[in-house]
Amino acid sequence: MRKCKAEKLNDIFALIAQDMTLYLPVDTEGGAAFTKWNENVKYSESLNTVRSPKDFFFPQTENLMAFKTEGKNIEIIDTRSETEDFAVFGVRACDTKSFDVLDRVFLSDPVDSYYANRREHGVIISVACTRPSETCFCTAFDIDATSPQGDISVWKTETDVYFEANTEKGAALMEKLSALTEDCDNTAVESAKESTKAILSRLPLKDLKLSAFGGGKTMELFENEAWDELSQSCLGCGTCTFVCPTCQCYDIKDFNTGNSVVRFRCWDSCMYSDFTKMAHGNNRLTQKERFRQRFMHKLVYYPENNDGLFSCVGCGRCLAKCPISMNIVKVIKKIGGKTNE
Numbered sequence: 001m002r003k004c005k006a007e008k009l010n011d012i013f014a015l016i017a018q019d020m021t022l023y024l025p026v027d028t029e030g031g032a033a034f035t036k037w038n039e040n041v042k043y044s045e046s047l048n049t050v051r052s053p054k055d056f057f058f059p060q061t062e063n064l065m066a067f068k069t070e071g072k073n074i075e076i077i078d079t080r081s082e083t084e085d086f087a088v089f090g091v092r093a094c095d096t097k098s099f100d101v102l103d104r105v106f107l108s109d110p111v112d113s114y115y116a117n118r119r120e121h122g123v124i125i126s127v128a129c130t131r132p133s134e135t136c137f138c139t140a141f142d143i144d145a146t147s148p149q150g151d152i153s154v155w156k157t158e159t160d161v162y163f164e165a166n167t168e169k170g171a172a173l174m175e176k177l178s179a180l181t182e183d184c185d186n187t188a189v190e191s192a193k194e195s196t197k198a199i200l201s202r203l204p205l206k207d208l209k210l211s212a213f214g215g216g217k218t219m220e221l222f223e224n225e226a227w228d229e230l231s232q233s234c235l236g237c238g239t240c241t242f243v244c245p246t247c248q249c250y251d252i253k254d255f256n257t258g259n260s261v262v263r264f265r266c267w268d269s270c271m272y273s274d275f276t277k278m279a280h281g282n283n284r285l286t287q288k289e290r291f292r293q294r295f296m297h298k299l300v301y302y303p304e305n306n307d308g309l310f311s312c313v314g315c316g317r318c319l320a321k322c323p324i325s326m327n328i329v330k331v332i333k334k335i336g337g338k339t340n341e
């Protein structure tokens with residue numbers, strides 16, 4: 001483990017930014033947002049960014065390729081530019097875990113080369129939580145907010161910043177930071193962890209139980225009457241899916257620029273009425289079906305196909321942002337029934 005004085009953190013940022021683009025959370029009018037570092041930006045201590053770091057690896061829109069036609073010939077143009085190395089500092093434990101969920105989708109055969117390329121070039125520097133909020137429930141998914149597992153884990157105390165590399169990429173970056181850091185033991189970090197664990201043990205959602213969910217529960221939960229009531233007020237706005245660090249649905253469209261046709265993809269939402277609409281019509285005709293799909297996917301279908309891993313990390317963003325105050329916790333409590341009484 002290495003450490004530096006808290007007032008040296010900006011020097012650490014400057015050193016990282018010498019070799020790669022560095023992004024970190026910065027307070028803005030709309031809440032904390034990952035922003036490109038320069039010496040005038042100030043690192044935000046806020047718990048979580050409004051949008052998750054998913055954006056760096058799976059951006060909201062991206063061009064995939066372009067086509068040009070001449071007579072019967074089609075020329076396919078690779079529109080990708082070389083991805084540069086980059087680092088994202090300040091990724092919380094929940095968001096760090098979200099990459100396990102995304103990796104299983106995008107890095108499984110056939111590998112999504114666009115995502116894979118960014119994962120290869122990106123370094124995740126995760127920061128341990130010290131003030132978890134009342135909307136946090138990462139503990140329900142066995143995530144330890146005091147030990148985030150990025151390429152590098154960082155712990156901040158009032159006086160010092162502690163670093164531990166977890167991967168080769170992380171170790172290489174720490175090597176570069178060696179002139180500004182020094183070896184240390186983990187006494188202060190363990191004490192910081194204990195203080196945060198005391199807060200975590202008092203959070204209102206600490207006892208949220210997921211035992212009613214998981215693989216193999218489709219038949220049991222699909223026809224549950226509570227879906228009617230839960231979905232009744234859903235506006236289908238898609239906000240919950242767009243702020244979610246683990247949602248990964250997208251659409252692919254072609255756009256005629258006049259000079260060529262550009263094929264791009266953009267985030268989509270299972271909450272939208274035209275999601276997966278095909279020539280024959282739509283698979284899910286009601287908001288109830290669409291709403292049920294979102295939560296069944298996170299709590300039943302995904303774990304069924306991914307060794308029990310849920311595709312929610314308890315970040316709390318949907319609790320904070322849904323305009324009708326509907327969220328996954330309400331679903332877990334209502335559908336989970338007695339396990340959460």
Ligand code: SF4
Binds near residue numbers: 243312313315
């Ligand atoms: S479903 Fe909600 S709490 Fe779970 S990861 Fe997505 S935004 Fe966060």
Ligand code: SF4
Binds near residue numbers: 236239240322
């Ligand atoms: S649950 Fe809330 S945020 Fe999600 S689509 Fe419905 S109204 Fe919008």
